[in-house]
Amino acid sequence: MGALDGKVAIVTGSGGGIGRCHALALAKEGAKVVVNDLGGDRSGDGGGAMMADKVVQEIKDAGGDAAPNYDAVGSFENGEKIVASAFDAFGRLDILVNNAGILRDKTISKMEPAMWDTVIEVHLRGTFACLQAAFRRMREQGTGGSIINTSSTSGLIGNFGQGNYGAAKAGVYGLTRVASMEFQKFNVRVNAITPVALTRMTDDLPAFQGGALDDLSPAHISPIVVYLASDDAKDITGKCFDVGGQHLGMFEVKRxxxxxxxxxxxxxxxxxxxxxxxxxxxx
Ligand SMILES: NC(=O)c1ccc[n+]([C@@H]2O[C@H](COP(=O)([O-])OP(=O)(O)OC[C@H]3O[C@@H](n4cnc5c(N)ncnc54)[C@H](O)[C@@H]3O)[C@@H](O)[C@H]2O)c1
Incomplete structure (x- = not known):
């Protein structure tokens, strides 16, 4: 018996990195998973079916059930399509993990408008669009749900050279707080995580250089996501979990x-x- 038997999940950007680990971990606990990924490079350029298809196959090879979706997170139209794909494949939706992300780093004085727009579009508008579409369908379904958004210490603490990304991720935190309040009476919980993991997104960042780091594999991020997706976390909403390596903690804005x-x-x-x-x- 898995902790997520009978549940259906969407994980955006789960063709690689942290999202792939979430998809595998959710499936291992019995959830049927929509593996969304546009299949591009680290900056979001390019695309293809291969990344999502590979993770779907991995889940199936391990005895689970999964379906691919290749729509790019960012537009409201695609938010609807991504959410609809769970109903097309599995007939319901219980869990949404907003994970898809890109980087276009530059210091603020050198940042071009397109670098700002694209990063805000994928992280902030993309998270909002998927969350809104998922909530509308979960409310209609009437059995509650769990939404887990991906913020970042770059937004909550700050990180040199990430004005666009930090602003988007701080926005994801604020959205999580507001959505948790608005969705509570429909039993749809909304939480966030700030992960730290070695992936293609971070492997050349200065903070990730040198040998003094613990095991920062992306697989360390997924257990808290599985927990938040499960009924064991039925009373937890509006929270932000700090997770990386062996560490689990919380972030909170305080007055x-x-x-x-x-x-x-x-x-x-x-x-x-x-x-x-x-x-x-x-x-
Ligand atoms: N790795 C870290 O330490 C770290 C720290 C803080 C936050 N995060 C966040 O965690 C999430 C996952 O990052 P990661 O480190 O696994 O990076 P990654 O680049 O390995 O994975 C991101 C995935 O998202 C997909 N993707 C990108 N744009 C997409 C779009 N528009 N639509 C659908 N899929 C898209 C990519 O193809 C890729 O598979 C991101 O939101 C990132 O900002 C990561």
Whole structure:
């Protein structure tokens, strides 16, 4: 008996890297999986059926059930098509993992408009479009669901040279929070992860060089996704899990206690100067 027997999942961008590991892990627990991938290179250029087909075959060879989908995540139209493919293949949808992603790194002063637009389109609009289409179908289906979005420390902490990517990933975090509130009464849970793994996306980044890293294989990311997809996580929504190697933890945006000026007048510059230590303190 698997933890996901009878459930149907979509994993976007699951022809390689972390997404492939999610698809294999979800299938191992009994889910039927739509393996979505446009089959392009790291920057999103090119395309083909081979990447998705290969993972579908891997799942079938291991005794699971899967179907491919080759639509590029990014447009609202394709969001509908990707979600519809789960109904075409398996007749329902219980789990959506928004994982597809690309990089077009440049410092902000050198970033061209197309680099901004494409990264925002794939990560932020793509996540929104799939999430919206999935939620509408899950609500209609009436049996709840689990959506897991992929954010990044680049968005929540920051990373040099990733203004487009960081902005998109911070947006994915905000979207996760809002969607978790809006979907709660329909029993559709929405959580996020910030993965750290050695894939073609990261293998040449400075932070991933040198031998001091633990095992950062993408397979380490998937167990928490399987858990969040399962009924064991039925009370968990709106959360963001930090995962990489042997580590599992949380990210949360918090408001500090701050300082309150008595009365109704705005703060003066002199008062801010005087109290800046208190205003910026965390405890
Ligand atoms: N690897 C890390 O350390 C790390 C860190 C933070 C966040 N992430 C995020 O994790 C996710 C997976 O990244 P990865 O490291 O496995 O990278 P990867 O390049 O190995 O995998 C990304 C996959 O998405 C597919 N893809 C790209 N654009 C697509 C589109 N428009 N439609 C459908 N498929 C598309 C690619 O073909 C590829 O198979 C991404 O969202 C990435 O931003 C990764």
């Amino acid at each position: 500090s206690t701050g300082a309150d000026k008595p009365g109704t007048e705005p703060w003066t510059l002199a008062e801010i100067k005087e109290d800046i230590g208190k205003i910026m303190a965390w405890d």
